[in-house]
């Protein structure tokens with residue numbers, strides 16, 4: 001039988017002191033968050049009768065998670081990124097600012113400062129093997145008017161699921177480009193079809209996910225930021241259809257509107273016209289961005 005001590009004066013005083021609420025110094029917001037955080041953890045220890053062995057196992061796990069740089073990986077795996085999106089969507093809706101292409105999680109693998117070009121870009125260096133992909137679309141406003149000069153910042157994995165800067169075998173900014181839309185709002189990228197990927201085998205994240213009876217895999221996907229002055233910054237990504245994990249993403253990023261077909265193209269004229277040497281896949285993703293709240 002679990003003992004109940006949470007509501008005793010000793011524990012309530014301990015919580016106040018541990019969060020610095022009996023001191024004038026310090027950061028009030030940090031104190032508020034810490035008091036709530038500690039109260040919830042203490043309460044969980046009481047409610048679930050957490051043993052000291054379980055508690056210290058958890059503490060050691062946090063050490064290991066940090067030393068493996070995996071806190072930003074387990075966060076989406078435990079739904080935090082998606083939960084923050086749900087809150088942001090609800091806030092937009094409450095304020096009448098919803099609409100446009102849905103947002104979804106950024107993930108931890110963005111790198112700033114990718115090469116910028118107008119209208120189109122080749123994303124892949126000459127050394128990276130993979131099936132060709134023509135990735136293109138139009139950026140429009142809520143009335144369907146094309147938006148010229150929007151910056152479409154795209155990043156994705158290679159055919160083995162690795163990202164430049166995190167996979168040392170890839171060159172700088174491989175599969176990362178910023179494309180400014182042309183006068184008709186269009187962007188075009190020549191790249192390779194990305195593969196999905198999983199959490200590092202034997203790592204801290206997969207250890208927990210497997211303990212929960214879950215997997216740690218993402219489907220093939222392509223990340224986007226879309227930005228232009230006066231418009232709300234859009235963070236999103238598309239999942240390619242037909243992947244085993246399209247609707248079973250461990251990071252909960254899938255949204256129906258963001259599942260896109262990769263259409264195989266074998267037409268010799270199109271292959272030549274679009275600068276490929278062999279059959280390629282056509283991926284069309286049109287994007288609607290909305291005006292910034294204060295300009296509505």
Ligand code: FE
Pocket residue numbers: 107109157221223
């Ligand atoms: Fe990713």
